[in-house]
Amino acid sequence: MVQDTRLIEIKDVCKSFGDTEVLHHINLYIRKCEFVTLLGPSGCGKTTLLRLLGGFETPTSGQILFDGADVAQVPPYKRRINTVFQKYALFSHLNVYDNIAFGLNLKNPEALGAKSRSEKKEEIRRRVERMLKLVKMEGFEKRSVDSLSGGQQQRIAIARALVNEPEVLLLDEPLGALDLKLRKEMQVELKSMQQQLGITFVYVTHDQEEALTMSDNVAVMNHGRILQIGEPKKIYDEPKSAFVADFIGESNIIPGVMLEDDLVEMLGVKFPCVDEGFGENEPVDVVVRPEDVMIVGTDVGMLTGTVESVIFKGVHYEMMIDIGPMRWKVHSTTMQPAGSRVGLTVVPYNIHIMRKEA
Amino acid sequence: MIRKSRGAARVLKGSYLALVLAFLYLPILVMFALSFNESVSRASWTGFTLDWYVQLFHDQNIINALKVTLEVAVIATAASVVIGTLGAIGMYCMKQGWFNLMAVLSNIPMTMPDMVTGVSLMLMFVFVKVPLGKATMIMAHIAFDIPYVLLSVLPRLQMMNPNIYEAALDLGCKPRQALTKAIVPEIAPGIVTGGLLAFTMSLDDFVISYFTSNTDQNLAMIVYSAARLGVKPTMYALSALMFVCILALLLIVNRRSGLEIL
Structure with a gap:
């Protein structure tokens, strides 16, 4: 066309x-x-x-x-x-x-x-x-x-x-x-x-x-x-x-540090990712979409947190999860009751690394 | 007890309203009645007649004055509608500060006593050596009519969708066409109302016309000069007719602005 x-x-x-x-x-x-x-x-x-x-x-x-x-x-x-x-x-x-x-x-x-x-x-x-x-x-x-x-x-x-x-x-x-x-x-x-x-x-x-x-x-x-x-x-x-990530759809934006190619550290945890070409130890913004966060058992999660609130949105549930230094918005089709402890994990290609905005 | 005092209040309210209305309209009714009275005397009613009205239309002075009045009112209305409408569009396009200034400046003449307007216009005409006459009277009428046109056109402009002009350009109008084919038709109801108001104001003006004219007299001036020689019943008839005309015009204006609020 x-x-x-x-x-x-x-x-x-x-x-x-x-x-x-x-x-x-x-x-x-x-x-x-x-x-x-x-x-x-x-x-x-x-x-x-x-x-x-x-x-x-x-x-x-x-x-x-x-x-x-x-x-x-x-x-x-x-x-x-x-x-x-x-x-x-x-x-x-x-x-x-x-x-x-x-x-x-x-x-x-x-x-x-x-x-x-x-x-x-x-x-x-x-x-x-x-x-x-x-x-x-x-x-x-x-x-x-x-x-x-x-x-x-x-x-x-x-x-x-x-x-x-x-x-x-x-x-x-x-x-x-x-x-x-x-x-x-x-x-x-x-x-x-x-x-x-x-x-x-x-x-x-x-x-x-x-x-x-x-x-x-x-x-x-x-x-x-x-x-x-x-x-x-x-x-x-x-x-x-x-800014674009936040404006187009919902996002969790987390300050992080790029340790080396394909490895970023945020919230004190090292996450493998698929981004390259950043300087060593360069501070970055990490963007994670709410629907890309997987809820798993506390023993296997890369991060653990407590479910603060649950809202039913039709197709999915929107949960706010307290993980200590900040809160993440998570979308999932299965509901975790408020107050429960959960583990969270994100696969490498769902982690988006942004250069810090001037 | 309560019911009784309510009844009293209602009577009091009713009679107060009746008193106010009587005060306003009884004199006019008396004038109407006397214009049909056969006797010249105001004290006695001797029978119904239309003679005064017939006489009125045989009085060459009055016919001339009617012609002057209509000529002045029509020309002044036409001119003030054009100037006022263009002025309103100009003001509409101004920045807020200038707009407010212009709005105040154009409102002052309306609240100014006619005496001040009349005397100052006369002085100006004398100063620039324009001989007083019908032409100066028309110019003076245009001057005091314009604010009424502004006052009824501006609200229409402000109610209009701000993109109307641009929409017309977008669809292929040149700037002047956009004005005549889009803006003016959109604000036409305000222009007509403004014109009617201006016409009404011109029709019954005495003070300003008196100062800015010389031998050309309009109806209001005829009534005034006749009154000095002792009022004849023809003047009652003339005043009654003027009252009816202006009432009719004002009713049309009110109806129109009423419709716009709906």
């Missing part, structure tokens, strides 16, 4: 508002038909980066290449990019049909392959109907947008953007205002729309699960920098820093 040609290239882009730098030397490329997610906590600069792509802001320095041409100074109405805004930004003075037709009405008849005004009108009607079908909102043409629910407004906002056949669709936390169930449904629908239409999607969210579910590639951001770019599985399995 994802093609190899680079559609958008962001080269060394910085953006400041007054004295505050919100984007710091951003480098990123986006390929044709790719679903890229910018993921990070609020205030990390992800929305600003999206607004640069949309043309609503201009970079302080650096280049934004679209098909090889620098578009940093090109206004939004000249870009082949459309946006789905955070709170939809539908036009409340227009009904559903006219909202979707808004962009097409601005175009010349020739641009729509029509020879006359009446042909243009007919073509617009055809395209709007097709979009309404795509977002499953047929029959809502004459409704006022204010009478729609949040989920329905969301669909109209997506249709209004997609009907212009953009090469790139930008989505700014589009599912943020929906309830959990609707959000999950829309995630699946958005992904299938993207694959069906073959359009590049750039998606902004702070929800790591959303990012992992839908994306071909995820860029994790914090403090105006991209910390890691990669496929969801790769980012989850091989986070490059403690």
Whole structure:
């Protein structure tokens, strides 16, 4: 699906508002038909980066290449990019049909392959109907947008953007205002729309699960920098820093010391691991996922601890286990009662070593 | 015992309300009644007549004043709607500090006594050597109408989704198109309300018009100068008609803003 040609290239882009730098030397490329997610906590600069792509802001320095041409100074109405805004930004003075037709009405008849005004009108009607079908909102043409629910407004906002056949669709936390169930449904629908239409999607969210579910590639951001770019599985399995590990899924982060290649010491115990290339006795952060900790008998565990609390989470139990200097979060399908003594062990390839963040 | 005092309280409450309403509306009712009285005397009711209303529309002075009033109100409303709406959009785009400053500056003229506005405008026109007349009256009306337009357009802008302008650009509008095709239609209800308010204010203004005009008189000025020579029943009829018109306009404004709250 994802093609190899680079559609958008962001080269060394910085953006400041007054004295505050919100984007710091951003480098990123986006390929044709790719679903890229910018993921990070609020205030990390992800929305600003999206607004640069949309043309609503201009970079302080650096280049934004679209098909090889620098578009940093090109206004939004000249870009082949459309946006789905955070709170939809539908036009409340227009009904559903006219909202979707808004962009097409601005175009010349020739641009729509029509020879006359009446042909243009007919073509617009055809395209709007097709979009309404795509977002499953047929029959809502004459409704006022204010009478729609949040989920329905969301669909109209997506249709209004997609009907212009953009090469790139930008989505700014589009599912943020929906309830959990609707959000999950829309995630699946958005992904299938993207694959069906073959359009590049750039998606902004702070929800790591959303990012992992839908994306071909995820860029994790914090403090105006991209910390890691990669496929969801790769980012989850091989986070490059403690921040990424913690933000993508849950983690136990333990200070440790790298004794030699493939051997780390933490909590006074030597753990074999699979990481190499660190300095001898280099202090590191060790990341262990809660689901990677195995509960075993106290006699065979590498560590021992006391179960402090147990929460039933549906598929698994989440246990907080007190192991002296700190507490670990452990996920397991079998429950250990609170107060019991347990042994804990972690296999080498589930131990992730991170360089200390500056 | 308790029931009795409750009853007393209710009577007291009712009569108080009746007193307030009577104080406000009885004079107007009396004026309406007298405008239909056959006798010139205010003391005796001799029979029902519409003569005063007929006379009113045969009085060339009054017809002229009506023309001046409408001309001034229509032009001033149109101009203040354009200036006020653009001003409101400009203020909306300002940073918080400047916005607050502008909001205060544009509110002061509304609370200022008409006398002050009238005299200062007159002085300014004299100072820059613009002869007083219909044109200066229109300019003065535009000046005091603008804050009313601002006041009804700004809340609509603040209620609007902050991304509307950008959404219009995104869908292919040039900046000016985004203004006319997206922003203005979105805030149109506020613009109409502002226009109605401005029109009402222009229609019944006396003090500011008196200071900024010369021989061109509007209806309020006619009523005032007639009163000095002894009030004739035609003036009751004229005042009654003005009251009805302004009441109608205010009812429309109230209904509109009521709808927006819903």
